Amino acid sequence: xxxxxxxxxxxxxxxxxxxxxxxxxxxxxxxxxxxxxxxxxxxxxxxxxxxxxxxxxxxxxxxxxxxxxxxxxxxxxxxxxxxxxxxxxxxxxxxxxxxxxxxxxxxxxxxxxxxxxxxxxxxxxxxxxxxxxxxxxxxxxxxxxxxxxxxxxxxxxxxxxxxxxxxxxxxxxxxxxxxxxxxxxxxxxxxxxxxxxxxxxxxxxxxxxxxxxxxxxxxxxxxxxxxxxxxxxxxxxxxxxxxxxxxxxxxxxxxxxxxxxxxxxxxxxxxxxxxxxxxxxxxxx
Amino acid sequence: xxxxxxxxxxxxxxxxxxxxxxxxxxxxxxxxxxxxxxxxxxxxxxxxxxxxxxxxxxxxxxxxxxxxxxxxxxxxxxxxxxxxxxxxxxxxxxxxxxxxxxxxxxxxxxxxxxxxxxxxxxxxxxxxxxxxxxxxxxxxxxxxxxxxxxxxxxxxxxxxxxxxxxxxxxxxxxxxxxxxxxxxxxxx
Numbered sequence: 127x128x129x130x131x132x133x134x135x136x137x138x139x140x141x142x143x144x145x146x147x148x149x150x151x152x153x154x155x156x157x158x159x160x161x162x163x164x165x166x167x168x169x170x171x172x173x174x175x176x177x178x179x180x181x182x183x184x185x186x187x188x189x190x191x192x193x194x195x196x197x198x199x200x201x202x203x204x205x206x207x208x209x210x211x212x213x214x215x216x217x218x219x220x221x222x223x224x225x226x227x228x229x230x231x232x233x234x235x236x237x238x239x240x241x242x243x244x245x246x247x248x249x250x251x252x253x254x255x256x257x258x259x260x261x262x263x264x265x266x267x268x269x270x271x272x273x274x275x276x277x278x279x280x281x282x283x284x285x286x287x288x289x290x291x292x293x294x295x296x297x298x299x300x301x302x303x304x305x306x307x308x309x310x311x312x313x314x315x316x317x318x319x320x321x322x323x324x325x326x327x328x329x330x331x332x333x334x335x336x337x338x339x340x341x342x343x344x345x346x347x348x349x350x351x352x353x354x355x356x357x358x359x360x361x362x363x364x365x366x367x368x369x370x371x372x373x374x375x376x377x378x379x380x381x382x383x384x385x386x387x388x389x390x391x392x393x394x395x396x397x398x399x400x401x402x403x404x405x406x407x408x409x410x411x
Numbered sequence: 412x413x414x415x416x417x418x419x420x421x422x423x424x425x426x427x428x429x430x431x432x433x434x435x436x437x438x439x440x441x442x443x444x445x446x447x448x449x450x451x452x453x454x455x456x457x458x459x460x461x462x463x464x465x466x467x468x469x470x471x472x473x474x475x476x477x478x479x480x481x482x483x484x485x486x487x488x489x490x491x492x493x494x495x496x497x498x499x500x501x502x503x504x505x506x507x508x509x510x511x512x513x514x515x516x517x518x519x520x521x522x523x524x525x526x527x528x529x530x531x532x533x534x535x536x537x538x539x540x541x542x543x544x545x546x547x548x549x550x551x552x553x554x555x556x557x558x559x560x561x562x563x564x565x566x567x568x569x570x571x572x573x574x575x576x577x578x579x580x581x582x583x584x585x586x587x588x589x590x591x592x593x594x595x596x597x598x599x
Binding site for chain 2: 130133134136137138140141144163164167168169170171192193239267268269271273
């Protein structure tokens with residue numbers, strides 16, 4: 127390790143440790159912003175620092191000057207001019223084109239201590255569609271130096287991991303909310319189904335009771351009217367048995383009229399029973 | 412400097428149980444396996460020792476400003492005032508890590524290096540002024556700290572080092588304590 131770098135590490139090892147500790151305690155992007163605002167000044171000098179995180183077209187940008195900071199989420203449109211260049215080239219660069227620096231700073235709403243003369247920029251891709259574009263605006267009394275690069279690299283790796291974890295937790299939270307909502311909908315539907323089933327059971331029970339009642343009544347009615355049928359039927363049977371002992375003339379003259387009368391009696395009895403059952407079923411229904 | 416004031420070093424073995432508890436607390440908080448003479452010279456008065464240790468712990472050991480900045484402030488003020496005990500002790504604390512890395516680029520001897528972030532240099536400069544010429548501190552000094560990125564709480568914490576170092580220097584000077592041998596061994 128070079129003397130300069132060793133000296134730099136001596137200076138900032140405690141601050142780097144505090145930065146990592148404060149960052150690990152951050153659970154929201156605004157807390158990350160506050161951590162950066164409080165801790166980065168202990169690590170290296172800058173006029174302005176930009177950390178632009180991206181993943182699958184989603185961007186989070188932190189802008190930081192010694193006296194203020196902000197964090198914005200959105201699309202690739204948030205990238206400043208020099209970041210668009212870094213985004214495409216992936217090549218670390220020290221940019222000192224005054225026009226480009228001015229162009230890049232145009233969207234900034236933060237007050238820089240002095241006019242920067244350089245932009246130190248990196249595009250650190252952590253996967254095919256995710257990474258961090260880092261840029262330090264340097265100049266005047268606040269010069270970013272080569273010895274600061276390894277320190278920045280450590281900070282960037284910590285920061286990327288933190289933003290990723292916050293984003294992941296937010297996504298999990300969002301999924302959990304969706305699941306809760308789906309579960310709630312299922313519960314509601316389940317309740318409706320349970321209600322329908324309960325109603326059906328009640329209807330079936332009612333109908334079953336009704337049928338049982340009708341069956342019972344039919345049996346009772348059958349029992350009550352059996353003797354009404356049996357009497358004319360017995361007479362008809364008796365006449366039938368007697369026919370064997372009578373001559374044809376006797377049957378025609380004496381027994382047939384009796385058979386006709388008795389058959390009418392049976393018919394009347396049956397009609398009475400049917401009427402009675404109909405009346406009973408109608409009343410029960 | 413040898414003082415006429417009757418400060419007596421109270422070694423750990425001869426301290427009362429109450430003072431031993433405070434000594435142990437200083438060792439734990441500072442990570443030192445021995446009691447600094449600055450505490451041992453107050454061992455005969457547990458009440459003052461406890462009060463001064465509480466002030467030192469809450470101002471120098473705890474807080475959100477890196478300890479290195481505070482050590483550099485106390486070193487710088489002590490060196491400029493001529494308090495040899497504090498200048499030596501706090502130079503050892505500030506440089507400890509640099510020594511262990513085996514280089515000769517000592518922080519206290521390079522306070523103006525542009526490798527040191529502006530926030531450190533501004534804090535050391537402004538708080539040194541507050542400690543040595545407190546009446547001349549103006550709003551501009553506070554603005555310098557704010558421009559360096561320090562918030563209100565950090566500025567209060569930094570300014571607290573000014574009155575802490577004055578207490579540290581006063582007690583070290585009037586007690587006539589010598590730099591701890593154990594500290595010199597760390598520095599060697």
